[in-house]
Amino acid sequence: MAAQFDIKSYPGNIINGKFVSTQATRHSIDPATGEALYEVPVATKHALDAAVGHAREAFKTWSKTSFDERAKLVLRWADAIEANKDELGKLLTMEQGKPIDLANTEVGLTVQWLRTFATLELKDEVLDDNEERTIYLTRVPIGVCGAIVPWNWPVLLGLGKVGPALLTGNTLIMKPSPFTPYCDLKLGELAMGIFPPGVFQVLSGGDDLGPWMTEHPGIDMITFTGSIETGKRVAASCAKTLKRYVLELGGNDAAIVCEDVDISKCLPKITMMAFLNSGQICMCAKRIYVHEKIYDEFRDAMVEFTKNHVKTGGGFEPGVVVGPVQNDMQFKFVKDMYADIDKCGWTAALQGKARGDSKGYFIEPAIIDNPPDDSRIVVEEPFGPIVPLLKWSDEDEVIDRANGLKTGLGASVWAKDLERAERIARRLSAGSVWVNSHFDVAPNVPFGGHKESGSGVEWGIEGMKKFTNTTSLWVWKKVFA
Structure with missing residues (x-):
């Protein structure tokens, strides 16, 4: 039986598999009525430090788990989301404003995306193989990732980052938009009983949380969706610690x-x-x-x-x-x-x-x-x-x-x-x-931009690769030692 949740309850940020309350809270606005929605936590820098520490510790084990085991847990999460799809759709319409049919479509696509991601295993490539040696190109997870999620498609674009990161062996901290924090916190709540503590955490915060994440020395990669102007600031901030980043930015x-x-x-x-x-x-x-x-x-x-x-x-x-x-x-x-x-x-x-x-x-x-x-x-x-x-x-x-x-x-x-x-x-x-079409997307097809519309791609095998570093592994068959 998949976990059920109270649509109005937000006990705290999700850190190391637990709700962690905050002294300060904030709320967003229902864009259709102008009325205040529910109170959500506001993360402090100390909370981010704690989440990063737990993510780094969890990475030691999670990075060594098999792809099949990671995929099994992602599929369980997809099932839990599907079991709560109606409530999530209503919540998405309340916080984002989009018509309920489109909100339900977004939640349904998210389930489809996660299930497809769970089939996209990155395998070693053999670059050279002869009597003397075999050379492999192998891919290893980067480490702790930070996902900064936009307000226009907070569910699909949020988990479109989380799924590939976790499946490639990374741990991840997700920051929802301050305008649309509700569904992403609920998705984290559904994940609490599925993934090991520290593997996936959700921090709701204000405008200062994003820069804290991009500057944090304990975060190894940032995946960001947003405006071109903000994306440039993210890239400049990541450069201070030579973080990897993927930017999906504005279009025209x-x-x-x-x-x-x-x-x-x-x-x-x-x-x-x-x-x-x-x-x-x-x-x-x-x-x-x-x-x-x-x-x-x-x-x-x-x-x-x-x-x-x-x-x-x-x-x-x-x-x-x-x-x-x-x-x-x-x-x-x-x-x-x-x-x-x-x-x-x-x-x-x-x-x-x-x-x-x-x-x-x-x-x-x-x-x-x-x-x-x-x-x-x-x-x-x-x-x-x-x-x-x-x-x-x-x-x-x-x-x-x-x-x-x-x-x-x-x-x-x-x-x-x-x-x-x-x-x-x-x-x-x-x-x-x-x-003869426009805006067709699929979870197995890379998605990204040219010029100032972004750097790198999401989704598909190429998107999965962005969450990894490459290692050239030389295996000599003759023993020289």
Whole structure:
């Protein structure tokens, strides 16, 4: 029988397999109502030191356990999460704001991700083998890892770090976002009775906890998802102790729509991939380049589809696609972007606006009609439900425009002519490129960015490797001693 938990109870941080209470507590805000949620612990530097010490001690044994044993425990954890999926989904909607169907999808994907990770064993490679010697490339765990988790997908992106770290023999301390600490603490609670003490710990804290982790000499690696600006600070901090790091940072994904598409077939997916999770996904379609021959028809159809099928509201309301923006800081940023519609003289094909009838952070979708390429809405990642449509006519030119920013997380090409679409796709500088789709991810497929969108990859065998160091092992068959 999987462990059950009280959705409202947060006795403390999870350190060495126990709840450890803190003197200070804090709470987050339900973005749909503006009301306070439950109190959670605020970790001190002393608590981090204790967690690191326990993680280093646990690493001595955990790193020597077999992959099969680690996988068995990860699968037990996946089962416990699945048994509590309904409560976790509700909690995720409360703290993050996303529609309940999307929250349930995130929890379900997390279970799928963990079960797939448990099949991805890193095995020795034989580099050379002859009568005199065998040379192996073997991979060993790095040590104690710190996972700094974002607020937009706190469950999937959180355990997308934890699973590979534990399966490769590392111990890990997870820091949830201060905006969305609740599900991650509950996931740690479910893990308490499964993993040995010190193997997986969860510390809820404020904005100072992240820098403490990146600077801590007892943490050997940081895996971080967040903004480009913060990612640069993480990299600089890790450099002080030569920590390993993986950074999954912001994107500004281009979608290139060719003139031969069937608009009625591709437009629903493109529109949903622009506004899903209120645009708060690093791999949303954020710049949509539409061929001039079909531009007007595509624009008008997208406006009509959005009006009829992209409902804004609270996450528990039926049929909602665009929930609230997650927090006040992001709400103000997106509102400021919307204010530029009039200030900069952009043409709004669909005039989105902040809703004034609620205490929550609600903003209705906006579609900007062919703004200049140097506009803020094109150059910056809004991380909200606002998207520009841009005309193109020349293939080389649109590729240059799509590649013209410092970001390179994802991109897509839409065309009936698959040979042409793949030719364009292969010229796009992004970590993930899709033909006739957008934002497809899988646990066995590497995920990461080019340029300022990140360093390293997560997921898949390549992602598992990022949690290891390599050792070249030379075994001489002749005895020289």
